[in-house]
Amino acid sequence: MWRRRSSCVALLFCSPFNSIILQFAYSTIVQSTTYREFIMVPLDLRAFILRTRVLQLYRSALRTARRAPHHARVDLKQAMREEMEKNRHCEDQTKIRFLLSEGLQRLKELNDMFDIQGHR
Numbered sequence: 001m002w003r004r005r006s007s008c009v010a011l012l013f014c015s016p017f018n019s020i021i022l023q024f025a026y027s028t029i030v031q032s033t034t035y036r037e038f039i040m041v042p043l044d045l046r047a048f049i050l051r052t053r054v055l056q057l058y059r060s061a062l063r064t065a066r067r068a069p070h071h072a073r074v075d076l077k078q079a080m081r082e083e084m085e086k087n088r089h090c091e092d093q094t095k096i097r098f099l100l101s102e103g104l105q106r107l108k109e110l111n112d113m114f115d116i117q118g119h120r
Contacts, residue, residue, distance in 0.1 A: 050096050057103050058084055064107060067114045 043051065058080070065076045087099055 046093060050093060050100070053100055054084075054096065057100060057107065061103070061107055064111055064114070067111075067119045069119065 061080045062077065065073055065080060068076050083103075087096075090096055090099070
């Protein structure tokens with residue numbers, strides 16, 4: 001069975017003599033649950049920058065959700081997470097750029113709406 005791990009994970013390489021913790025900034029770390037083997041797949045620079053921008057968008061969307069009224073906050077965060085999860089495995093960089101610009105536009109509209117309504 002294989003599990004995916006996100007980037008910047010501290011890896012523990014076990015040996016009979018010692019344990020060494022190393023940090024890597026790789027896109028995907030795949031771990032075999034039976035053999036404790038790690039396979040690292042590095043990102044190219046453009047993919048790394050896109051990934052960073054997507055994570056920034058998600059963080060700012062969660063910060064914006066804090067401005068929502070208390071009764072709508074949970075639903076808004078859940079909708080944001082579902083939207084991110086829906087496109088999580090997208091590999092096409094042009095589609096990612098399109099989704100990123102669409103997300104930034106929707107976030108700006110949401111911020112404007114909160115400003116008009118007078119939410120913190």
